[in-house]
Amino acid sequence: xxxxxxxxxxxxxxxxxxxxxxxxxxxxxxxxxxxxxxxxxxxxxxxxxxxxxxxxxxxxxxxxxxxxxxxxxxxxxxxxxxxxxxxxxxxxxxxxxxxxxxxxxxxxxxxxxxxxxxxxxxxxxxxxxxxxxxxxxxxxxxxxxxxxxxxxxxxxxxxxxxxxxxxxxxxxxxxxxx
Ligand SMILES: [Zn+2]
Numbered sequence: 001x002x003x004x005x006x007x008x009x010x011x012x013x014x015x016x017x018x019x020x021x022x023x024x025x026x027x028x029x030x031x032x033x034x035x036x037x038x039x040x041x042x043x044x045x046x047x048x049x050x051x052x053x054x055x056x057x058x059x060x061x062x063x064x065x066x067x068x069x070x071x072x073x074x075x076x077x078x079x080x081x082x083x084x085x086x087x088x089x090x091x092x093x094x095x096x097x098x099x100x101x102x103x104x105x106x107x108x109x110x111x112x113x114x115x116x117x118x119x120x121x122x123x124x125x126x127x128x129x130x131x132x133x134x135x136x137x138x139x140x141x142x143x144x145x146x147x148x149x150x151x152x153x154x155x156x157x158x159x160x161x162x163x164x165x166x167x168x169x170x171x172x173x174x175x176x177x178x
Contacts, residue, residue, distance in 0.1 A: 001027040016149045018156045038129045043085040048130040058173050059083075062095070063102055065176070071165035073157025074150065076110055076137035078172060087131050088123065103133065109175035110137045113168050117141060120150055137168075 006025040011017040040046030053059055055066040057078065064081045080102060082095065091099060103121060110119045117140030123133050138150040145153050160168075 001029055003027050014149075015144055016147050018144075018149055018152050038125075039127060041129045046085055046130050047128065048081055048132075049085050057169050058176050062098060065106060065172075067165075067169050071160040071162055072154050073159060074136055074138055074154045075115065075160045075164060076113055076135075076168040076172065077154065078106065078110065078135045078169070080106055080133045080135065082131055085130055087125065087129055091131075105176060106133075106135050106172075109172045110135050112175045113137060113171055115140055118146070120148070122151070 003025075006028060008023070008025055011023065012020070040048065043049045048064075053064060055069060056064045057067050058065040062083055064083060066079050066081065068077055068079075082091070082099070084095070086095075107119050107121055110116060116137040118138055120136040120138065121133060122136065123131070125131070134151075136150055136154060138145045138153075
């Protein structure tokens with residue numbers, strides 16, 4: 001375990017930090033022998049590939065747009081998946097060009113919701129193998145909710161009321177189909 005050299009950024013002074021109270025960096029464990037496999041590396045045990053259009057709010061022959069099964073703190077969070085079982089680096093040139101258009105299209109749709117200040121478009125790719133982009137619409141006019149901690153605030157804020165959540169998804173689909 002390593003503690004030497006670890007730094008504690010002054011997060012308690014950051015307007016966007018969601019928590020109060022004393023913190024210290026967690027000790028850094030030594031590297032493991034090899035990277036852990038991600039969930040669903042093989043299409044036969046990939047949740048997305050095995051569940052077809054489940055949770056899809058919109059789809060076409062190439063893409064699926066899904067929502068989380070339950071509302072969370074941010075008023076609209078949707079995920080974009082290619083239907084094909086690929087990670088980002090495996091897209092063909094044609095798929096990559098189509099992805100660029102889809103990212104803009106979905107960002108525009110979520111941005112069009114009332115009360116949304118910004119849409120964070122995120123791909124981490126360390127959890128599940130099957131490529132997916134997060135679109136996180138954060139509320140406008142809350143300076144604390146700007147930036148990357150919006151993803152943490154999503155789990156801190158009380159869940160969005162179901163009717164607001166459902167209406168936002170409906171409006172996203174309507175904007176995509178426009
Ligand atoms: Zn898959």
